[in-house]
Amino acid sequence: MVPHDDAPLTVARRPEAPGKLTLLTGSLTILVTGAAAGLILLATGAPRGGVVVALLALAAALSGVQGLLTD
Amino acid sequence: MIVSPPVRGSATGSRAIAFSAHLAGLVSGSLAVAAVPFVIGMELGHPPMWVLGLLAVFLAAASARLPWLRLSGSPWRVPSSWGHIGRMPYAALFGFTLGTGLLNALSSPAFFLLLAWAWFAASWPAIVLVFGAFALGRSLPTAVMTAVAGQDDEVLRSFRVIARYLFSIEAVAIMALAITWL
Numbered sequence: 001m002v003p004h005d006d007a008p009l010t011v012a013r014r015p016e017a018p019g020k021l022t023l024l025t026g027s028l029t030i031l032v033t034g035a036a037a038g039l040i041l042l043a044t045g046a047p048r049g050g051v052v053v054a055l056l057a058l059a060a061a062l063s064g065v066q067g068l069l070t071d
Numbered sequence: 072m073i074v075s076p077p078v079r080g081s082a083t084g085s086r087a088i089a090f091s092a093h094l095a096g097l098v099s100g101s102l103a104v105a106a107v108p109f110v111i112g113m114e115l116g117h118p119p120m121w122v123l124g125l126l127a128v129f130l131a132a133a134s135a136r137l138p139w140l141r142l143s144g145s146p147w148r149v150p151s152s153w154g155h156i157g158r159m160p161y162a163a164l165f166g167f168t169l170g171t172g173l174l175n176a177l178s179s180p181a182f183f184l185l186l187a188w189a190w191f192a193a194s195w196p197a198i199v200l201v202f203g204a205f206a207l208g209r210s211l212p213t214a215v216m217t218a219v220a221g222q223d224d225e226v227l228r229s230f231r232v233i234a235r236y237l238f239s240i241e242a243v244a245i246m247a248l249a250i251t252w253l
Binding site: 030 | 204208210234240245249250
């Protein structure tokens with residue numbers, strides 16, 4: 001007699017990769033946020049050398065950490 | 072396959088020394104590559120700032136992972152066979168190649184902006200600050216793995232999870248800079 005398993009079959013489904021439209025929306029949201037931040041800096045008269053260097057240092061540090069993903 | 076500097080070891084002191092050599096190499100490599108556009112800018116001048124702003128917009132879009140816009144770097148990796156030169160020299164050399172940002176895989180599009188900005192930079196201390204930040208960021212995962220030896224895989228996984236989302240902050244910063252330069 002063949003053992004009978006009543007448990008329903010479950011199939012592991014791979015999560016779908018985000019579509020191009022989703023990626024585009026996300027990217028544009030990020031860019032608009034950055035543009036807004038830049039405009040705020042301009043409006044407040046902030047973008048002097050110190051602020052620019054600080055933003056560059058932030059971008060540089062983040063770039064460095066992301067290098068881990070390429071290892 | 073992860074090719075990382077040989078900072079593992081049973082002795083905490085030897086790991087710290089190897090990491091120090093790795094960090095020194097990172098800083099040296101990043102400053103060496105930054106010096107080239109900086110000197111060119113000081114000697115030959117540079118285009119108007121809006122040119123840097125346009126480049127920053129492009130790189131912000133690449134950082135934000137806009138579809139159809141992908142940048143890549145060198146496919147070259149430091150050969151593990153170079154380890155025969157000794158732990159410290161290898162760690163320093165490995166760090167130097169990573170610090171240049173161009174010899175190995177591109178860490179992120181922001182690195183190109185750093186090089187372009189170096190062309191426009193007016194002072195070497197600012198270069199040291201910015202590229203030093205890059206070197207420190209690049210060394211951070213290795214520093215943590217050195218400190219918690221024995222839990223490397225778990226720490227590495229945690230860092231990878233965090234690093235996957237940093238691109239959005241980077242893109243915001245680059246875009247903000249672009250607006251101020253345009």
